[in-house]
Amino acid sequence: MKTLYTIATYFAMPFLWAAQSFSAKLKLFVRGRSDTYSILRKKINEKDKTIWFHCASLGEYEQGVPVMEAFKKQFPGYKILVSFFSPSGYEQKKNSTLADVIVYLPLDTPANARKFIKLAKPKLALFIKYEFWPNYLFQLNKEHIPAVLISGLFREDQVFFQFYGKFMRKALQTFDHLFVQDKASEDLLTSIGFKNITISGDTRFDRVSHQIEQDNSLPFIADFLQNSLCIVCGSTWPEDEAVLLESMQKASENVKYIVAPHKLDASKIERFRNKLKVPSVLFSEKEGKKLDEYSVLIIDNIGLLTRIYSYADIAYVGGAMGSTGLHNILEAATFGVPVIIGKHHKEFPEAARLQSLAGLFSIASEEECTSIIDKLIEDSVFRSKTGMIAGHFVNKNTGATKIILNHISKLLN
Numbered sequence: 001m002k003t004l005y006t007i008a009t010y011f012a013m014p015f016l017w018a019a020q021s022f023s024a025k026l027k028l029f030v031r032g033r034s035d036t037y038s039i040l041r042k043k044i045n046e047k048d049k050t051i052w053f054h055c056a057s058l059g060e061y062e063q064g065v066p067v068m069e070a071f072k073k074q075f076p077g078y079k080i081l082v083s084f085f086s087p088s089g090y091e092q093k094k095n096s097t098l099a100d101v102i103v104y105l106p107l108d109t110p111a112n113a114r115k116f117i118k119l120a121k122p123k124l125a126l127f128i129k130y131e132f133w134p135n136y137l138f139q140l141n142k143e144h145i146p147a148v149l150i151s152g153l154f155r156e157d158q159v160f161f162q163f164y165g166k167f168m169r170k171a172l173q174t175f176d177h178l179f180v181q182d183k184a185s186e187d188l189l190t191s192i193g194f195k196n197i198t199i200s201g202d203t204r205f206d207r208v209s210h211q212i213e214q215d216n217s218l219p220f221i222a223d224f225l226q227n228s229l230c231i232v233c234g235s236t237w238p239e240d241e242a243v244l245l246e247s248m249q250k251a252s253e254n255v256k257y258i259v260a261p262h263k264l265d266a267s268k269i270e271r272f273r274n275k276l277k278v279p280s281v282l283f284s285e286k287e288g289k290k291l292d293e294y295s296v297l298i299i300d301n302i303g304l305l306t307r308i309y310s311y312a313d314i315a316y317v318g319g320a321m322g323s324t325g326l327h328n329i330l331e332a333a334t335f336g337v338p339v340i341i342g343k344h345h346k347e348f349p350e351a352a353r354l355q356s357l358a359g360l361f362s363i364a365s366e367e368e369c370t371s372i373i374d375k376l377i378e379d380s381v382f383r384s385k386t387g388m389i390a391g392h393f394v395n396k397n398t399g400a401t402k403i404i405l406n407h408i409s410k411l412l413n
Helices: 002-022 024-033 037-045 058-074 087-093 111-118 133-140 166-172 183-191 203-211 219-224 238-250 266-275 307-313 349-356 366-378 380-394 400-412
Strands: 049-055 079-086 103-106 122-128 146-153 177-180 197-199 229-236 257-259 280-282 296-298 313-319 339-341 360-362
Touching: 002 024, 002 133, 002 349, 024 087, 024 103, 037 111, 049 058, 049 183, 058 087, 058 146, 058 203, 058 400, 079 087, 087 103, 087 257, 103 177, 111 133, 122 133, 122 400, 133 146, 146 203, 146 400, 177 183, 177 400, 183 197, 183 266, 203 307, 203 400, 219 307, 229 238, 229 307, 238 257, 238 266, 238 366, 257 266, 257 307, 266 296, 266 349, 313 366, 339 366, 349 360, 349 380, 366 380
Parallel strands: 049 079, 049 122, 079 103, 122 146, 146 177, 177 197, 229 257, 229 313, 257 296, 280 296, 313 339, 339 360
Antiparallel strands: none
16 A cells, blocks of 8 residues: 555646646646755754654644744754645745744655655654654654654544555554644543544644734734724635625724734735725725725735734635635634634534534524624624633633643653
């Protein structure tokens, strides 16, 4: 099976190269990897001590940040290497100062794994949440470099738990330790013979809990809102915007919406604006305008959403009305506001847990969306209570970083 997997990976390479002409994202995926080895040669030398974090994309990076920050304080003599699989993660974080080296991860072939690990020289590798690349894991194991999974999340339908999953189970067995988010993940791993498991929780709780201590002020948001009630719609896709439209159209003068689309596609943003019957303004065109005259502010800019959530009275978090995947509800919940999401959130246990506590509402249609938003607007006691539940949920679930760092310290000392 290992041979078949490797052959399939090699066969994929020319197809990816040819297909990049038809996709800007795929072009970044292919071309970005051509610089990986030169970056490693330039930034890591023989005397360096390195710890390697691998993230699939931006969400996994955010899960890794608390561990990176804590590691940097405790082990200042180490360099932090971060690798990404996806362009959406790499392109947004390639200039981050948290890590010393940031690269794309080359495709998972034995030759790439040998070369990458030889140049990176990690003392320890940490894989975040998922993305289990067998050839890299086998090579780390061969060179006696410990690998640790952090914020792992497992589901019964994954290949590890199927009768044909022996090869991937072997890859999973190379991990020194598996830190998982919940009991369900631990039970699944235990069912196939794993014992090196700790339920640490999700490091994202640690990440967002620190956000409330930061300076989140944004003067242009204050100018826009004045004394209005604020509904922040974060990381939205067209499917999310479609169910939000009715409530935006009928909102009273003392209710304002801030919409931060997940993808900054100018044509899609313009199509959405054209459907609005209330005055809207883009972040990029705000200069010289009286922002308080507008009902909807659209953030066509990256990097502000977490701070914008601090102004929310109600938050809608996108991704779950369609098939793209729910975005981070904890970024909003940490500020003690009720959270609304779409219907497809089965693979996001934090959403189910917050929903069971009545701090989150899942909607399946425009009517349901309008109904819950109306109730939250009109009933301030209900709004305050559900927001308090969301904030407490975040505070109660912090601590994963400390558990993980204790184990890392034992491996490195």
